[in-house]
Amino acid sequence: xxIPAGRHFLQIPGPSNVPDRVLRAMDMPTMDHRGPEFAQLTxxxxxxxxxxxxxxxxxxxYPASGTGAWExxxxxxxxxxxxxxxxxxxHFATLWQGIAKDLGLKVDFVPGDWRHGVxxxxxxxxxxxxxxxxxxxxxxxxxxxxxxxxSQISKIxxxxxxxxxxxxxxxxxxxxxxxIDYRHDEWGVDVTVGxxxxxxxxxxxLSFNAISAKALEASKTAALPSSYWxxxxxxxxxxxxxxxxxxxxxxxxxxxxxxxxxxxEQGLDSVFARHQRHAEATRRAVRAWGLxxxxxxxxxxSDSLTAILLPEGQDADRLRQVILERYNMSLGTGLGKVQGRxxxxxxxxxxNDLMLAGTLCGVEMGMIAAGVPFNRGGIxxxxxxxxxxx
Ligand SMILES: *Cc1c(COP(=O)(O)O)cnc(C)c1O
Numbered sequence: 001x002x003i004p005a006g007r008h009f010l011q012i013p014g015p016s017n018v019p020d021r022v023l024r025a026m027d028m029p030t031m032d033h034r035g036p037e038f039a040q041l042t043x044x045x046x047x048x049x050x051x052x053x054x055x056x057x058x059x060x061x062y063p064a065s066g067t068g069a070w071e072x073x074x075x076x077x078x079x080x081x082x083x084x085x086x087x088x089x090x091h092f093a094t095l096w097q098g099i100a101k102d103l104g105l106k107v108d109f110v111p112g113d114w115r116h117g118v119x120x121x122x123x124x125x126x127x128x129x130x131x132x133x134x135x136x137x138x139x140x141x142x143x144x145x146x147x148x149x150x151s152q153i154s155k156i157x158x159x160x161x162x163x164x165x166x167x168x169x170x171x172x173x174x175x176x177x178x179x180i181d182y183r184h185d186e187w188g189v190d191v192t193v194g195x196x197x198x199x200x201x202x203x204x205x206l207s208f209n210a211i212s213a214k215a216l217e218a219s220k221t222a223a224l225p226s227s228y229w230x231x232x233x234x235x236x237x238x239x240x241x242x243x244x245x246x247x248x249x250x251x252x253x254x255x256x257x258x259x260x261x262x263x264x265e266q267g268l269d270s271v272f273a274r275h276q277r278h279a280e281a282t283r284r285a286v287r288a289w290g291l292x293x294x295x296x297x298x299x300x301x302s303d304s305l306t307a308i309l310l311p312e313g314q315d316a317d318r319l320r321q322v323i324l325e326r327y328n329m330s331l332g333t334g335l336g337k338v339q340g341r342x343x344x345x346x347x348x349x350x351x352n353d354l355m356l357a358g359t360l361c362g363v364e365m366g367m368i369a370a371g372v373p374f375n376r377g378g379i380x381x382x383x384x385x386x387x388x389x390x
Contacts, residue, residue, distance in 0.1 A: 009329035011359045013145050013232075013305035014175055014198035016349030018254075019305040025257035033249055039241020041252055046238060048259030050269070052177060053192055053210040053322060055184035060234045061255075062207050063248035066195035069207035070096050071103070073138075073170050073191040074228035077215055079223035080104040082136040085126055085167070087119075088112040091146035091336035096139060096172060103224055108135070114337055117144070117151030120159035127165040137190075137252065143176035145198075148307035148336040148344065149295045150180060157187045168215060174198060174207075178262055179275045179304040179348045183247040190215040196251065199271075199304065201258045201349045206251050207374045275303040278347040278356050281385045282306045285360050285378035289367070294342055304348035305332065309341060314362045314372050316343040323366035353386050 010017050031038060049059045062068050078084070078356060083106045086097045090112075100107045110122060118140050127135065138160060143150045153171055160169060168190040173182050177192075178199030184192045191210065196206035211219075219231055233244040262271055279301060286293055286308055294307035310316045320343050321332050332344030345363065347356060360379045367374050 005151075005295050006328065009327070009359060009362060011276045011346050011362075012330050012332040013344055013346035013348060014195075015204050016198055016201060016346060017351065017355075018201055018203055019258070019261065019350045021261070022254045023255045026203075026254045028250060028253055029247055033246055034242060038249075038327075039255040041256060042238060042241040042243070042247075045252055045259060048256070048263055051209060051263055052181065052259070053184040053194070053208075054186065055192075055210050057185065057213065058211040058216065058231070058235055060209050060211065060231060060238065061207065061247065061252075062209075062229070063246070063251070064207050065197075066172075066193065066207045067099070068229070069193045069195065069209055070099055070172065072209055072226075072231075074100055074103055074105065075195050075222070075224040075226035075229050076209075076211075076231050077168055077170075077191065077218045077222050078103075078105060078136055079221070081106060083108060083130075083134045084137045084139055086110070086139045087122070087151075088114075088152065089117055089141055089147065089362070090114050090144040092144055092172065093141045094336060096141065100139070102323060106209070113208050114147050115149065115294055115296045117149045117297070118324075120152065120155040123156050124159040124162055127160060127163040127167065130165065133166055135165070137170055139170045139172075142182065143173070143180060143302050143304055145175040145305060145332075145344075146338065147169055147294050148302040148305045149297075149300045150176065150302045151300065153182070153189070154187050157189070161188075168218060174347070175304050178268070178271060180302070181268075181272050184210045184212075188212075190218075196255065199348055200255070201261070202251060202254045205248050206255060210364070216312075229338040259330050264265055272303070274351075275348060277386070277389060278351060278353075279303040279306060280389075281356060281358065281382040282345055282347055284385050285382040287365075288378040288381040289364070289374040289376075291374060294338070305346045307332075307334075307342050307344045310343070311373060315340055319343060319366060319370045319372055322370040323362055326369055327362040327366060329362040329366075331363070356386070357383060
C-alpha cells in the first residue's frame with residue numbers, strides 16, 4: 001500500500017473534521033474531576049449546550065456515543081410494555097426502534113420509503129386514532145443521516161398539538177445539532193438526543209439529553225430499569241459542577257472550545273447559513289452530473305449531508321473505494337436498505353468553500369476513474385453557485 005501524501009478528506013457525515021484548535025484544547029494533562037477547577041468547566045459547557053439546544057431546561061452529558069443517549073431517553077421516561085410511535089425514515093430510525101424493542105416497549109413503526117421524512121399528517125392520524133392515550137411517546141429522527149432527509153419538527157409538534165394527545169415528543173438531533181436550526185423549547189420537545197461527533201466538531205464519545213419539565217415529571221414514574229443512565233443523580237451532581245461518575249474530562253475541554261467557536265465567534269445563525277449554502281451547492285453539482293438526490297422533497301433536503309443514488313447497475317461502494325484509493329477521501333457508505341446503491345457526501349461541521357470544492361472534485365474525478373456514467377461539469381455549477389452567493 002502506498003502512503004498517501006497531503007491531507008485526508010474526511011467527508012463522511014460524522015464523525016466530522018475536528019478543528020485543530022479543538023484538538024489542541026484536548027491536549028491537556030488529565031485533571032481531577034472532583035477538584036475545584038472542574039466545576040467551572042462543567043458549568044460553562046452546560047450553559048453553552050443549553051444555547052445550542054435552545055433550551056432553558058436541563059441538559060445532561062454522557063461519556064457515551066449517541067446510542068447511549070438514545071437508550072437514556074427511553075429508560076428515564078417509559079415503562080415496560082408502553083406503546084411508542086416511530087417512523088421508518090431510514091437506518092437510524094430503524095436502529096432507535098430496535099433499542100425501544102430490546103427494552104420491552106411496544107413500537108408502532110410506521111413504514112417509510114427512505115426518501116421522505118416524517119409526515120405530520122400521519123402523526124396526527126395515528127394519535128387521533130389512539131383515543132385511550134396508550135401511546136406514551138412519539139420518537140422522530142430530525143436529520144436521517146442514512147438518507148439526507150430532514151423531518152420538520154415544528155410541523156410534527158403542531159400535528160401532535162392538533163390532536164390534544166399527551167404523548168411525550170422525543171427527537172434525535174445527532175446529525176443536525178449545530179448544523180441545522182433546532183429549537184428544543186420553542187418546538188415543545190420533551191427529550192432531545194445529541195452527540196459530539198457531527199455538528200459539534202468533536203471526536204466521538206459524548207452524547208446529550210435535553211430534558212423538558214414534562215419529561216422530568218415522567219421520569220418519576222418511569223419503571224424501565226436505569227442506573228448508569230438515570231437523570232436524577234446526574235442532574236443533582238451537575239448542579240454543583242460535578243458528575244456522579246468519571247466524565248470524559250478531555251472531551252469536555254474540547255466541547256468548551258467548540259462551543260466558543262460556535263456561539264461566541266461564528267454565531268449559530270451563520271453556522272446554519274453556511275451549511276445551507278454548501279448543501280445547495282452540492283445538490284446543484286449532483287443535478288448537473290445527471291444523478292439523483294435520494295431525498296425527494298425539496299422542503300426536506302438535509303443541510304448536513306447529501307445522499308446520492310447511482311444509476312442502476314453501479315456499485316456505490318466500489319466508487320467509494322476508488323475515490324479513497326486515488327484521492328484519499330472518505331465518503332459515507334449506503335447504510336441498511338440502500339447499501340451499494342447510495343453514497344453520501346458529508347458537508348457538516350468544520351467546513352469551508354474550498355473544502356467543498358475539493359470534495360466535489362474528488363467525487364467527479366472518482367466517477368470518471370470508476371467508469372460511472374454521468375455528465376461532467378457538476379463542479380463548475382457548484383463553484384458558480386458559491387461564487388455568486390457569498
Ligand atoms: C450518528 C448517528 C447516530 C449514532 O450515534 P453513535 O454515536 O454512532 O452511537 C444516531 N442517530 C443519528 C441521526 C446519527 O446520525
